[in-house]
Amino acid sequence: MIHAQALTKRYGAKTAVDDIDFTVRPGLVTGFLGPNGAGKSTTMRMIVGLDRPTHGGVTVNGRKYAEHRAPLHEVGALLDAKAIHTGRSAYNHLLAMGATHGIGKARVNEVIGMTGLESVAGKRVGGFSLGMGQRLGIAAALLGDPATLILDEPVNGLDPEGVMWVRRLARSLAAEGRTIFLSSHLMSEMALTADHLIVLGRGRIIADAPVADILAGSTRTAVRLRSPRAEQLAQLLAGPQVSISTTEQGLLTVTGLTAEVIGDTAAGAGIPLHELTPVGASLEEAYMDLTQDDVEYHAGTTTPEGALR
């Protein structure tokens, strides 16, 4: 359980995180979505006490992260795949991290096995690919068998097999009742992995809802139809709230009307339909809707540079 209250971070005149409140609940994968510079990483760093909030605060399982007796057992964090000394081997890195909490060789070997790093564990981290560095970061996060996992862009640099692995890992850890909080810029990835989404734009929360609700709330829910008399039907359907596009002869994509209305209209005019399919908006489209609104809304009230560092 992560609980943020009035969490704010300013760097000079720029506000990276602007007075946000949110709760990340156990047993779910919560996705943290937002454009680059929206404040996701800053928020995650504040959760584990690397950055000090300008105002407000954030607790993990009821306490500030630093006040836990065994921080690594509470939270495992992958904040930056490069947070590892390049001159040390993966095994020694994990051994040193674990030693702080009395975590020994057995567990180090266990997380090396879980992340598939056996063959490179003895090699210096400087020679690692982005994907291997990412796996090592995840291994370090798992070291304390934590109740809460914070993963900043965990699939960055992973191959498709690695992406699948992270997805399964996140889902299975959540199923054990752990709190999983992961950020990603891959919205399609979020649709597959997350149960709940917190969408951040310019340091503010634009949406905090189950993934299904965010998809349903999109204004871009469209209907695809195929008809030999498509042009005639398009004229009948046209209206101020309706947009119609066509990509090939006889195929229309209509937004702003439900499939029922379109079907009834066609039947009333005696126009045959060969296909009538509601097309769910992709999370990506829903997300673009959300962030676009946010940008427009804030255009007059923030500095031209925005809330970026």
Added chain:
Amino acid sequence: MSAAVYTNLSTSGLSAAGVIRSEWIKLRTVRSTIWAFAIVVAVSVGIAVLMASTGFFGDEPLPAEAQTSIVLQASTFGVYFGQLVMAVLGVLVISGEYGTGMIRSTLTAVPKRIPALAAKAIVLFLSSFVVGAIAILASYLVAAPILAVQDIAATVDGAFIGNLLLAALYLALTSVFALGVGTVLRSSAGGIAAALGIVLLLPIIVSAIAGFSGAQWAMDVSPYLFSNAGSGMYTGGSLEQWQFTLIVAAWTALSLGAGTLLLKRRDA
């Protein structure tokens, strides 16, 4: 929605001993440490051999006190070079973490931060002291038989051994002083430049001013400079040896104190 809430039931937790063990693992698992320590020993022994075998001390027998002083000089001459290596190592111990991002892992594991720096200082101090002592004792052991050929021998008493150990203590304090500098500056290049500037350059500049203009303040301030006080620790000089030791300790406390304060306050 799952009703289960996972709780980690392990009884282990963050401990001072654990943080010290972690820093010890970190120190010994990077090449720069191994290189630095090997160089300190090798150069110290090499210089001792050179000093002992090239020195000519006259045909007349020297008083015991002068003989002891010659042996001490030959055994500790490598400290002038060793201090530079220790200063570089001390900076790298922390700046290497800032440079690679490792510091974020360190401070996530030890979120109260100060125990991590304290553990670094303890581990660095002890290992530098042991390596410094090995280097200086080894230097004595190779220099002594060479000097014996010219009938030069130290009176090995408590004071003599104490001086050798004070030289090792100076090397250890140098590395911790540099750790503080590295913590303040957070960069290898800047930290090494600053630490070497204070250890190496500052005494040269001050003595150049004193020699050039004869400024009294420059002469007065000279024994209080880090490395001047450092050599005073084991050779003596215008102040007592314990006073020189306190001066070096004060420099070290100042730099480590500033580092601690900034580490606690700054975002990592």
